[in-house]
Amino acid sequence: AQKITQTQPGMFVQEKEAVTLDCTYDTSDQSYGLFWYKQPSSGEMIFLIYQGSYDEQNATEGRYSLNFQKARKSANLVISASQLGDSAMYFCAMREFLKAAGNKLTFGGGTRVLVKP
Amino acid sequence: DTGVSQDPRHKITKRGQNVTFRCDPISEHNRLYWYRQTLGQGPEFLTYFQNEAQLEKSRLLSDRFSAERPKGSFSTLEIQRTEQGDSAMYLCASSIGTGRTEAFFGQGTRLTVV
Secondary structure, eight states: OOSEEOOOSEEEEETTSOEEEOOEEOOOOSSEEEEEEEEOTTOOOEEEEEEETTOOSOOEETTEEEEEETTTTEEEEEEOSOOGGGOEEEEEEEEESSSTTTTOOEEOOOEEEEEEO | OOSOEEEOSEEEEOTTOOEEEEEEOOTTOOEEEEEEEOTTSOOEEEEEEETTEEEEEOTTSOTTEEEEOGGGSOEEEEESSOOGGGOEEEEEEEESOSTTOOOEEOOOEEEEEO
8 A cells, every 4th residue: 555645646836826735644653754845857855844743733834834634644735825946846755753664755656736927 | 065965967878787876975964865766756765774784675676786885974876787677766865863854865866778
């Protein structure tokens, strides 16, 4: 079974509008972390935001916020006030802390975002 | 530039040849990871080092693949007898710890096997 599922292969968003990228995850660990990365065409993975499974508040970093619904096992990324430079692939990833292999990140398939002027 | 650097950025090789990639992590980071990313997919974990010790290897890492991190600094990933299916982006990442500490990625090495 997929550990990280991103159901939206691609999305268009109008400049200055908000966009929500979906991410659902599957784990039996009680302690885990969820990460979002941005990958522009240059290839580098850029860290955006982190949410821990025990964090009570939704994470926010500038224009990025994470809508964390633990019971539903979802961690959606919200990008507010989209900019042309936000056009990129976005990946949701999970790190399971209690497993013996607790160091690796497991990634979803990604969502391509294209911001229209 | 103090980020993660990878060399080369692009590599084209003939099937059956050996290739080696290098990754220089952020200097104070003791953890180093290799991932493989094929077109249109998310990165897949290959292997992980803590200092010089290789602590985990994915089943994706066949016996044609070998990774080293001598002295716990830079790392190399070698692929022997390359196959067309090895064509992918190979990403290196480093971190100073686990938990909520994010991994910092390099720009990757794109391998094309012809």
